[in-house]
Amino acid sequence: MNRGPFRRATVRLVNRDHAFVVVGCGSVGSAALYWLSRMAAPYASVLGLERGAAGNARAGRTAAVAHAGGRDAHAALAGPAHLAWRQVESVSGQRLVTRTGGLVIEDPDVPAVRGTVDRHLAVAARHGIEVEELDAGGLVAGWPQFRPRGGERIVHRPGVAIVDLHRADATHVALARGHGAEIREYAPVRALHDSGRHVEVVTDDEVYRAEHVVVAAGAGTDAVLEGIAAPVPRTVVREQVTRYATPHLIDFSPGRFPVFTWRGAGTFRGLPVHGEVATTLCRPGEPADRSAREAFLAERVPGFAGPELSTATRVASVPADREPVLDTVASGRVGVAAGTDRSPGLVSLAGRILAELACAGTTRHPIADFAIDRPALTRPPAEVEPVPLRSRRWT
CATH class of the missing domain: 3.30.9.10 (D-Amino Acid Oxidase, subunit A, domain 2)
Structure with missing residues (x-):
């Protein structure tokens, strides 16, 4: 029933500020949450917002680390990917990777x-x-x-x-909490607003202000970034x-x-x-x-x-070119991960790269091929060379 001027409105409270907010706490998001909390603690607060349960890889799911050896962009990250997993294993005492x-x-x-x-x-x-x-x-x-x-x-x-992704997700989440990160589950993010000085993160009942935001929301990434960045052709x-x-x-x-x-x-x-x-x-x-x-x-x-x-x-x-996106938008205030489903072996390293971009504005790892504005994602669709489906790799 239409209640006219008396219709109930959604009230959103402005919560306390956070240095970093991670939107989406699945595999890459939970990794980013850990690496951010490790780099920032104890001087800056880190908040994770997840529309479902944090660290949501299916139990028993296994992925290969550094198996996409036929692609230069992935081969360049093979060594750092192994190192990131070894570091997580070292500080957690958990065995995640099996050669x-x-x-x-x-x-x-x-x-x-x-x-x-x-x-x-x-x-x-x-x-x-x-x-x-x-x-x-x-x-x-x-x-x-x-x-x-x-x-x-x-x-x-x-x-x-090979890496046990379910166990890896749970380990990243536990380590992040150990470094003081706060995680809010079942808290979908509806929008981001870039003020030029900070980014407002809008949920159903609260608005969070952050100096830097990392978006790793899977299929919902484009919706979260509406008004911040153009949709990624998919x-x-x-x-x-x-x-x-x-x-x-x-x-x-x-x-x-x-x-x-x-x-x-x-x-x-x-x-x-x-x-x-x-x-x-x-x-x-x-x-x-x-x-x-x-x-x-x-x-x-x-x-x-x-x-x-x-x-x-x-x-x-x-x-569209079946390669992931690891980049920043909004003058570096918003980090973006998209399409990482095809590269699960890079999960922990991708989280570390996003954390480095948020904390330092740069990363030592070569990620130019994963830019959000690379030609394959900015040319008109007819100009993007199709990749035969049967030729693709899952790492």
Whole structure:
């Protein structure tokens, strides 16, 4: 019913000022919250605002660290990403990262994937990353779980590891609280207002003033930044994730079996038993017939499979060029993270970079390729070169 002038209005109270406010306390947001609170404590207050529960990675979710070795921008951050995780483990006493090594396998009979190994080798050489080129015989000698056809080319990266994202999120949140950070859950942010001297953060019932704000709100980032920055052109990517209760646990444990990406007629990415007591097989793209997964595993990695525990479609809204955004807007007062779903191994480092940008206005890490105003995100959509969905990587 319309109550005219007597209609009830929303009253928002202006809360105390904060030096830093983090909007969105998922994986990257909780990492930023920790690194900010560590850098700022005890001289500046840090507040995290999350529309749901803080640190919201699904239990059992595992991601590879520094597996996207075919891209210069990611390879340049491989070492710092490992260091960030080691530092978090050191101060928390928690084991988050397990070294497995990683393989990229190129099927010689598929012209579309030729050059994959050469690209990985070239990127590794430019960034001083330890790699080893193998043939099919070397693959079987090192990991007899595989059954190559013969003629495959393989890149082995010993430094690749896997991280338990659910445990990592909880650890970042706990460490942030230990450094004095305050976290308000179920407090969605509706808008930011930049006054030129500070940023107002508007929630349903309060307005917070901050010197610097970090926005890592996932799919809600553009809505939060309305009026502060132009929307980031986005596309939706999908990945089918299947978990198997393999009966061969010892053969597919992290100490015996690596992360792998097999590039052939289809692209398959596999992870050893970790988090859940199950192996994980991922395939980019729309939902596919189960028979394709089963045929690949039966032919190439026969012991990997077992009773199927679950199959789900992982959906992510990412920048149009499928690379993350790590940058600042509003004259440096607002840090932005977007599209980091595809690079979960960089989570802790991304949080540290955002904290450095907020505290110092700069970072020593090379992030120019992740700028919010890079050409791929500012050209008209017709000028952005499409990236084949099947060629994308999840790190």
